[in-house]
Amino acid sequence: MTTQTVLQARGLSKRYGHVVAMADCDFDLRAGEILGVIGDNGAGKSTLIKALTGALVPDTGVIHLNGEPVSFRNPLEARRAGIETVYQELGVAPALEVSQNLFLGREQRRPGLRGSLFRQLDKPAMRRASAEHMADLGIRIQSIRQRVETLSGGQRQAVAVARVAAWATRLVVMDEPTAALGVRETHQVLDLILRVRDRGLPVVLISHDMPNVFQVADRIHIHRLGRRVALVNTGDVTMDDAVAVMTGARSPADVPQVQVSTPDEDASSPKGTDHGER
Amino acid sequence: MKFVPRGRVALATAAAAALMLTAAACSSSSTPGGSSSTNGGAAGDVTIGIVNLNLDNPFFSTLGKGTEDAAKALGWKVMTAAAKQPGDSATQVTAIENMITSKVKAIVLTPASATALNDAVKKARDAGILVITVNGTLDPIDTADATYATDNVQAGKLIGQWAKAAGPADASIALLDFDLSDGPAKGRHDGFLAGYGIAENASQVAGEALTKGTIDTGQSAMENLLSAHPGINLVYTINEPAAHGASTAIQAAGKSGVTIVSVDGACSGVQDVKDGIIGATAMQFPDRMGSKAVEAIATFLKDGTRPPSGVTDSGTELITDHAVSGLASQDSTWGLAHCWGQK
């Protein structure tokens, strides 16, 4: 297991008038991990995620991607840098085919004159690539040409996950991907998230559902009052402890935390110590 | 995942679109006309209301303009409003109510409906306003003080009689109508049949079709009728644009010897008579309706004499270059000198 840090943020703040949405917030994501992000309603999880994915520009603070300082002015820039995001909903076009959804906004043209002169899309190639990709991720659907609206809720979210997994080069952010799903479908999506990680992409998983987070996350970022109050290894804390820290019932000092590098140090070689291999 | 039916908005939108297109959507702008200078004894500070209909149609714009010009010539102010199409009585009711509030002395109304305006007109008359309808009547006819209009039954009769005398002997007739719930349309239709001397369901009538009184709808209707009944040789049309479209359809089908008759007397229609496209048309005189209405108002304001109740015919004239004996007519040259609309 590598200890390289993929995405790191230090001292992020964001104010809206008198409201402090994010206050001196840190963030660390390592290669090959699933990082759960938990926090009470209004703790500012989405502000943090928006700052990391370019949906908002923080007032202060620095973000490093693979050691390089980055500042995203919009989601497109974050996406170009290799960060892809899955949302709770709205992410797919229901009337379009599965393969069209995987290639949404990134369609490929045919080679040769048919592509250059007649601007024809290479549907067979996109379908083939989509089918292989879906198979790689173990997503079962009847046909790659099905319209997404004919799929179950879990399958639709799987399509959204498959899309970001296909295009992300650095990391994947999943914002409450299972919130609208039933129990069985939730487990399908969680399995899928594990497979995405196993293929080498680190995943940031924002979720309300503690059991889900504890089931798949390697480490957990606990967010409270606009900042990270604790970063823990999943195996080191109980769910009750995590919730207690999250709600302020217990002090973060009471739980075993992960050490991370300070802002002064080179972000690409953090000296964070790992509490052993899991 | 749950999908919010965004579509509901779109559906409601589409429904509203249909409603707005078929119903109101027009202005009732009030335009105080001209200066307040007086050039005529009875002028004083007289304002009259003119409630128009469908100013897109040159007939109605001629009628409206004729009324307005006659009133302004007497130094009166005018308030105008216009409904967009026949049936749009809501706009006219609003306009009449506004005019009552503005204390006009008289209203010249081109009714969009024979009955829907009755209450508003009654309110106006109760307020001492003289209400004269032009081109169409209200039902019952004495709802308004007076009416100046084309006798559409008479207009239909003229072309029916002409068609009987000058048209094909063994007639197979097509009737290109406008919505027959419209008074003038029904009048012309009935008049034509009466003038030709046949009943509604006579065997001579090969087919009927509705048009919107425009060239393209006349053409499509004629094409369909000709396709179904290739033997058609006499065509009654509600107005001259429909007749023009019918003629295009007939030529395209390669037919000859088909006689077309129509009603209106618009300059483009009279030109079609001159060009041999239309056999005969019954000319009406919209500007005369307006000026007669204004004359009646002037008399009323001067000495309180009310115009005769009921319809006063503003006149019709048969225009044809194939006169038949026993039927008074004028030729197309005379017609072009007396027609209305763009020449």
Place this chain on the structure above:
Amino acid sequence: MTPATARVAAADLDTGVGSSSWWRVALTGQVTGPLAALILAVVIFSTTTENFFSGANLALVVQQSVVVGTLAIGQTLVVLTAGIDLACAAIMVMGSVVIGRIAVSGNVWLALLAGVVVTVLLGAVNGSLVSLASLPPFIVTLGVLTALTAGARLFTDSASYPIKSTLLTALNHGPRVGGVTITYGAMAWIGLTVLMAYALTQTKWGTRIYTVGDNPHAAELVGINVKRVLFGVYVVAGLIYAIAAWQALGRTPTADPAGYPTANLDSITAVVIGGTSLFGGRGGVTGTLVGTLIVTVLQNGLTHAGIDSLYQQVATGVLVVLAVAVDRLTRTRQSR
């Protein structure tokens, strides 16, 4: 490979991957229902009336469909983005009177060019108000419709211009095949349908239109410039209305500011009956072609059957409601 991946047999997915001709794609999907309705109507009228099923009458049906059918292609593009263009016929009429008036005294090519410029500009007005100003298409196009209805009349002083130029009426001519004239206008209509079917199903441009209409949020999330797509759709629609204007001048050789009073709603009717969803994102121009033919066949066929014209409108109205209901039902069933 995880065990889960191994579970998926490649054969599970093969069914969908095979290549198929794009025109076959364009024909399948939501076209089958309308096509069945069209065939049914043709069969009924052919068996119950004497003259309906003849080459001449069927050619007539096509000719009567050309103007509304071409307008409806532009309308389809707009409806696919979950919009509606109430101004389509008004823009066409404005284009035709501009052409007609300039052609009276000037060069007909110049007149034609001016017509194209006017319709494209009016499309751009719709497009910029809908995209840049984010106004609802219904309100924007209703406004443009209202202004243009008066505008066309002001421009012409309510006069209509007879069209004598052979260039301007060229689309109403064409080769005779078996005693029936196949007009260039009809060819242009069908050709444009094929072209647009290709563009919609086979190019990025088309996929983006469907995406924007289907789920504008998803389109934005994947980096599609939604405003640009919307603007482009209205401009292309304007260009298509110019073709419709040229066809209208051929079919009724008069540039008439009061012309085509029903073409507006007829085009929406054709789009809806053709299976394109008013909710956006599904449907296509092939269905619209069939929908246009259904409307014309009903008018023509019921005239042949000697049935009062008012029933034609009743029949069309019933079909519209039926089409929207079917669309609604399929969507409800599928999104469960």
